Amino acid sequence: MASTTETPAASPYERIGGLVALRRITDRFYDLMETEPAFATLRAMHAPDLAPMRESLSLFLAGWSGGPRTWWEANPGKCMVSLHAPFGINHETAAQWADAMRNAIADTAPGDTAIAEALADVLDRMARGMAKA
């Protein structure tokens, strides 16, 4: 007979390594954006101080992957896609975002490689889906 006390499957948030791992990924992402010439156009779209973005993106990714919903509590009713509509994202800048994030995930390598690849793939699709031209 099946047990009724099975442990629930780990959420993507837990498999990635929680907020500590997401902060590592996010910090690497903005470090790459700040230093790599390949991401210069993307960098230029952001405010000079990336510290608020480091905080905001890591908290967004935490809630989105099944962890604490701090970002949503701080931003009630805010929609990530509508929020990006005024930025004039095109295929080039969407690809820069997706590539920087894929590199950041690879560089900080969560131990669970299947979830690391799944994370890179789904964020790649999300970023490219925001391109309007």
Ligand code: HEM
């Ligand atoms: C497609 C390429 C993307 C571009 C060019 C882009 C660009 C931007 C820019 C210019 C800002 C405002 C930053 C500032 O004021 O300094 C921003 C904010 C933000 N973006 Fe993106 N973004 C992209 C994709 C994404 C994706 C896929 C996510 C989520 C997975 C994301 C998450 C965020 C978050 C959390 C904020 C801050 C919102 C807030 O807390 O107010 N972005 N983005």
